[in-house]
Amino acid sequence: MTRPLLFLDVDGPLNPFAAKASRRPEGYTTHRMRPRGWDHPRAKPLRVWLNPGHGAQLLALPYDLVWATTWADEANTWIAPNVGLPDLPHVDWSCDDYSRDDGTYFKTHDLVDYAAGRPFVWVDDETGPADREYVAAHHGAPALLHHVDPRKGLLPGDFEALAAWAAQLPGRAGEEAAGG
Numbered sequence: 001m002t003r004p005l006l007f008l009d010v011d012g013p014l015n016p017f018a019a020k021a022s023r024r025p026e027g028y029t030t031h032r033m034r035p036r037g038w039d040h041p042r043a044k045p046l047r048v049w050l051n052p053g054h055g056a057q058l059l060a061l062p063y064d065l066v067w068a069t070t071w072a073d074e075a076n077t078w079i080a081p082n083v084g085l086p087d088l089p090h091v092d093w094s095c096d097d098y099s100r101d102d103g104t105y106f107k108t109h110d111l112v113d114y115a116a117g118r119p120f121v122w123v124d125d126e127t128g129p130a131d132r133e134y135v136a137a138h139h140g141a142p143a144l145l146h147h148v149d150p151r152k153g154l155l156p157g158d159f160e161a162l163a164a165w166a167a168q169l170p171g172r173a174g175e176e177a178a179g180g
């Protein structure tokens with residue numbers, strides 16, 4: 001049986017961009033990046049904080065990781081090597097607006113389509129009630145929308161919650177996670 005998916009946002013969970021500029025969270029390193037759309041010669045490079053230990057912690061979880069970020073395929077260039085992740089697949093976005101008419105975040109419909117009935121967790125700093133309602137109504141399998149504080153990024157408690165959710169899934173994925 002296939003493992004559940006873990007849809008991974010970058011800005012918020014991996015890059016705690018909302019922390020005070022003078023208060024980089026412990027364990028993070030500072031990077032200056034020029035991804036697409038940020039490559040105007042006079043634009044200051046984008047400051048990104050990343051934790052080099054996060055990749056190993058994510059890979060230890062019983063999920064298949066998928067980028068779910070506006071960095072899209074560029075997450076493999078700019079983010080993955082700095083957190084210790086391999087190249088990962090990414091979700092393409094079909095919506096140009098921040099949110100849709102039904103109040104969902106722009107990512108929500110595409111993630112449900114990508115999952116295609118496979119259990120998933122979605123780790124993001126911008127999910128809300130409309131997204132939970134949409135997923136519950138349109139996704140015929142277990143799903144967890146796991147919110148991360150963009151001032152703090154992923155914390156030990158987040159990894160524990162993700163491991164615990166996989167462990168309680170019915171079927172083999174959960175048994176493996178529980179060591180059975």
Ligand SMILES: [Mg+2]
Nearest residue numbers: 009011012125
């Ligand atoms: Mg985000």
